[in-house]
Amino acid sequence: MKMIHIILYFLALLLSYTSNVTSSVNDFCVANLLLPNTPSGYPCKSETLVTENDFVFSKLVPGIPISPFNAGETSASVTNLPGLNGLGISAARVDIGINGTVPMHIHPDATELLIMVEGQMTAGFITPAKLIVKTLNPGDVFVFPKGLMHFQLNSGVGKTYAFAAYSSTNPTLHIIDYLLFGNNLPTPTIEKTTLLDYAQIKKLKAQFGGSG
Amino acid sequence: MKMIHIILYFLALLLSYTSNVTSSVNDFCVANLLLPNTPSGYPCKSETLVTENDFVFSKLVPGIPISPFNAGETSASVTNLPGLNGLGISAARVDIGINGTVPMHIHPDATELLIMVEGQMTAGFITPAKLIVKTLNPGDVFVFPKGLMHFQLNSGVGKTYAFAAYSSTNPTLHIIDYLLFGNNLPTPTIEKTTLLDYAQIKKLKAQFGGSG
Amino acid sequence: MKMIHIILYFLALLLSYTSNVTSSVNDFCVANLLLPNTPSGYPCKSETLVTENDFVFSKLVPGIPISPFNAGETSASVTNLPGLNGLGISAARVDIGINGTVPMHIHPDATELLIMVEGQMTAGFITPAKLIVKTLNPGDVFVFPKGLMHFQLNSGVGKTYAFAAYSSTNPTLHIIDYLLFGNNLPTPTIEKTTLLDYAQIKKLKAQFGGSG
Amino acid sequence: MKMIHIILYFLALLLSYTSNVTSSVNDFCVANLLLPNTPSGYPCKSETLVTENDFVFSKLVPGIPISPFNAGETSASVTNLPGLNGLGISAARVDIGINGTVPMHIHPDATELLIMVEGQMTAGFITPAKLIVKTLNPGDVFVFPKGLMHFQLNSGVGKTYAFAAYSSTNPTLHIIDYLLFGNNLPTPTIEKTTLLDYAQIKKLKAQFGGSG
Amino acid sequence: MKMIHIILYFLALLLSYTSNVTSSVNDFCVANLLLPNTPSGYPCKSETLVTENDFVFSKLVPGIPISPFNAGETSASVTNLPGLNGLGISAARVDIGINGTVPMHIHPDATELLIMVEGQMTAGFITPAKLIVKTLNPGDVFVFPKGLMHFQLNSGVGKTYAFAAYSSTNPTLHIIDYLLFGNNLPTPTIEKTTLLDYAQIKKLKAQFGGSG
Amino acid sequence: MKMIHIILYFLALLLSYTSNVTSSVNDFCVANLLLPNTPSGYPCKSETLVTENDFVFSKLVPGIPISPFNAGETSASVTNLPGLNGLGISAARVDIGINGTVPMHIHPDATELLIMVEGQMTAGFITPAKLIVKTLNPGDVFVFPKGLMHFQLNSGVGKTYAFAAYSSTNPTLHIIDYLLFGNNLPTPTIEKTTLLDYAQIKKLKAQFGGSG
Known part of the structure; x- marks a missing residue:
């Protein structure tokens, strides 16, 4: 972790503190992505730091085709x-x-x-x-x-x-192939829990980066 | 209300009954629009009556421009x-x-x-x-x-x-103009609660179908 | 931001840490207003710091009439x-x-x-x-x-x-007049999106502190 | 159950049907108290039957003191x-x-x-x-x-x-005395699960209408 | 659907009606399994019909081993x-x-x-x-x-x-094998969306009852 | 509070920061018990620090009988x-x-x-x-x-x-006896709000550690 990150982190904490004593965040709660997530979402960014850019994402461009699925x-x-x-x-x-x-x-x-x-x-x-x-x-x-x-x-x-x-x-995106064949779950375990053949599993592990 | 509707209604009730004794509806709960809504949504249609068409809407065509907003x-x-x-x-x-x-x-x-x-x-x-x-x-x-x-x-x-x-x-779509000027809320009440001028209110009531 | 605030902030963090290793907060979660809000509410204050005063507000006095609404x-x-x-x-x-x-x-x-x-x-x-x-x-x-x-x-x-x-x-309290006339949203934009007359908007912007 | 109730019930069902084919209930869901409750609340009354009286209760009068608590x-x-x-x-x-x-x-x-x-x-x-x-x-x-x-x-x-x-x-209001002493839970069971004395339990059962 | 079921159904509706005019169901909402489910659960059974047996299931016996998983x-x-x-x-x-x-x-x-x-x-x-x-x-x-x-x-x-x-x-229980191989999803579709081999799919379709 | 705890705390904060810039926590949110709780649960521990041990508790041993309830x-x-x-x-x-x-x-x-x-x-x-x-x-x-x-x-x-x-x-576990008799709520207050006899209350306060 770079020192600059640590400094940014404390800056984020201090800034969120500033906002909380001066105004309450309520009509929206823009994520402060520098603080840890919670089950209901990220802590809110100081309202004074919120800009219109927090509400827009500008690059919903065509997805780049991933091999082999195109x-x-x-x-x-x-x-x-x-x-x-x-x-x-x-x-x-x-x-x-x-x-x-x-x-x-x-x-x-x-x-x-x-x-x-x-x-x-x-x-x-x-x-x-x-x-x-x-x-x-x-x-x-x-x-x-x-x-x-x-x-x-x-x-x-x-x-x-x-x-x-x-x-x-x-x-989150859970592609079945990546779940089954993209990690080091032992082939015999996969065989047993899916009834797929050993050779089939090995072939797909090779394709999706799995081992074991 | 047409008699055919009453018949359809009881048919809907009976069919939902059939499904409940034979299978549980769980992975989805397709709306039975013939039964009254609840705070969490419509009662579920019998799973045996569910088809692929319940999951598709095929006419997301261009919206027809409404005057005067175009x-x-x-x-x-x-x-x-x-x-x-x-x-x-x-x-x-x-x-x-x-x-x-x-x-x-x-x-x-x-x-x-x-x-x-x-x-x-x-x-x-x-x-x-x-x-x-x-x-x-x-x-x-x-x-x-x-x-x-x-x-x-x-x-x-x-x-x-x-x-x-x-x-x-x-x-639901709550257009401010329709809320303020599209019903019979008395003009003096609107004046007082918005500080809009009497003439302005009357002009917009004429445009949005309001009276009073 | 005053230095005293920074000190209070770290004190708040340290105290919340203390409580978490000694007891779990569960039957209630009193807001620690010094930490950033989250979508589900504020982080909990240390249970050891909670007093009866956290559960009472003692000045629900008559609201002071605001002009021009009285x-x-x-x-x-x-x-x-x-x-x-x-x-x-x-x-x-x-x-x-x-x-x-x-x-x-x-x-x-x-x-x-x-x-x-x-x-x-x-x-x-x-x-x-x-x-x-x-x-x-x-x-x-x-x-x-x-x-x-x-x-x-x-x-x-x-x-x-x-x-x-x-x-x-x-x-939060969203008064229509303050939303429409209390900021610098350009008058032509308000005209177009509300059909209110230019003069009417200008008059109310003057009253509610808006510009533009 | 009186016949008039049965008739009202089917009337309620039919009326809720009518509303569902003509309008959707969304900005509010006024309880149709004649239909069974659900975990999220009562089914919605037909919007066409909703009046201003559904949103007001007019008798929040002083509570009548109940003996012995006054x-x-x-x-x-x-x-x-x-x-x-x-x-x-x-x-x-x-x-x-x-x-x-x-x-x-x-x-x-x-x-x-x-x-x-x-x-x-x-x-x-x-x-x-x-x-x-x-x-x-x-x-x-x-x-x-x-x-x-x-x-x-x-x-x-x-x-x-x-x-x-x-x-x-x-x-719902769960008064401890009514829960413990207002039903026929056997006195030995109460003794054992509360460590209250037998005589104490009997005395309070007499007061709160319990037996056993 | 047997006539006895229809009669039971109307009986269920009538009984739920009875309960709603005499008492409110609140501390619990026992499922009336004869009425259609909703997104928040089943409508509540009349409180007067609720018994201790609604809160107990008495046969959590050992699960019978299903072939081939044992x-x-x-x-x-x-x-x-x-x-x-x-x-x-x-x-x-x-x-x-x-x-x-x-x-x-x-x-x-x-x-x-x-x-x-x-x-x-x-x-x-x-x-x-x-x-x-x-x-x-x-x-x-x-x-x-x-x-x-x-x-x-x-x-x-x-x-x-x-x-x-x-x-x-x-x-609900979604076993991957039954999802992939227990229905009539065409083998070429499965091949393409899982990269499993044609022969492998056919073999498992035979085992799990699928066709296509 | 021991100095080691303070150090651990800042370590926890720094580590959660590290994880947030490199990966998003989404499929699970393992509690970071060193940070203050929120109404929706604890902040999430950095995904890179999560291990299989975070998902298992290994000592669900027989509960030790507590006197006098055995x-x-x-x-x-x-x-x-x-x-x-x-x-x-x-x-x-x-x-x-x-x-x-x-x-x-x-x-x-x-x-x-x-x-x-x-x-x-x-x-x-x-x-x-x-x-x-x-x-x-x-x-x-x-x-x-x-x-x-x-x-x-x-x-x-x-x-x-x-x-x-x-x-x-x-x-949380709210045993009635501990709520009523395990603190310093004055005996006259308990008498009045439960109608239990003075002697009964004193006897149970002695047993459950209460005073007053």
């Missing part, structure tokens, strides 16, 4: 849009190249609302009782309820993209 | 996208014509997240302590915290539109 | 009654002089419950679908649901006062 | 002020006669905020770690945090009364 | 313990035979707390940033945070069992 | 199982010796779910409207709804024990 995401969440703190919402842009896919994944703490803009996607989510799959075109809005496993496929002829809104200020 | 909104909320029930999120498309505006308004129960797509908007919200105003371009994401008075102006040369996400399944 | 409010909220922290409730006393009014306003984060004590008030709130107005006398209890625009008028012959309870530990 | 309470809760439904707040008036007391009790689901109006009360609450007791005079506001055992004594020379606000739409 | 679970949730309604908690007993496993799964809406009773389990959960694995013995309590993928292995020499508590009244 | 409890709550932070659940083991009892008590902020393992208990809770008592045997699961007064008796011939789960990360 899809990418750009996010506007509390860490780059601190005005979202405590408000339970965030956004992203999801781009899928030709023949690409957003692989099977879960957002453990967020419902996702997908707003189709261009191209065609086939989206689906899975519960023990239901398989819900729908082909989406521009103007379609689709909801993936909180915590359910879901995926998207580019099912059109060109590129496709959509905006996504989440019911969390900082949703 | 702006319009199309919404995907729980009443037309029943899969949103209980999930605390919804979406809309906001279109503003040349020189148009989304007038001063409030969503009493929702934060709004604006995702700019085309043109240029100037957006702002107001608290007793802060005036936050920002000019937005495509790729910008702006947050209006819950319950705060806000507005948008088309500040570009052509049309402009954005998508909006809300932290509520059915946000 | 009404005033005194509040018991978390900033002067720190025992309220995390409990979602607070109180106030609302006094309206003869011919006075509590102007059109909103509490973005709180329902208000009005308990009439003396005199007569006419209270109302407005939604796009309903205008609710009621004349209240001592012994009447009236509810303004969360986030809705509302007002009160002294409709009796003498002074009137009521107690108010709020579903928030620190409700 | 104290009484009048409540404005969701069952007589249905506009409170889903809003998490309610009110009461608490009157204590000369030498009277509000006996040891608990509100399992509500914080209580006491606003002193007349006379003098000594109020207190108890946790395993702290005993908080305070003498209150008019203008004092005191908070009893949620779920804690508390009491009030008239410690002045005349009558005393206060208003109370609760963080629940329908707080 | 593990089984018995649950006490709101559908068989209706007193849990609205209280956000439930329980289960988890038994794992020799060499058995609770396969990779997710509870989308619940944290799980595991209380070890007999034998030895190795438990783990996975996030993109962390792999947490721990061998557990009787007396150990382990927490799987809400929505995270997790598993248990019998890592001892004999049978093993534990009790589980969940932060939901009706947690 | 019952004891061991708890796994956020203070010794910091991974529970923000997750709303915790556990305990409750042991009751022959002829012993868990005396009348309340958990103001938690529902309790009792999972019977050995022996026989009679458990009960009390509301103004209902007395619920049930004899429990191994395999029974019983729920004490949040905030209600309850008790357990060993009603079998040998020792008995159960596991308990709570809907709170740090439930």
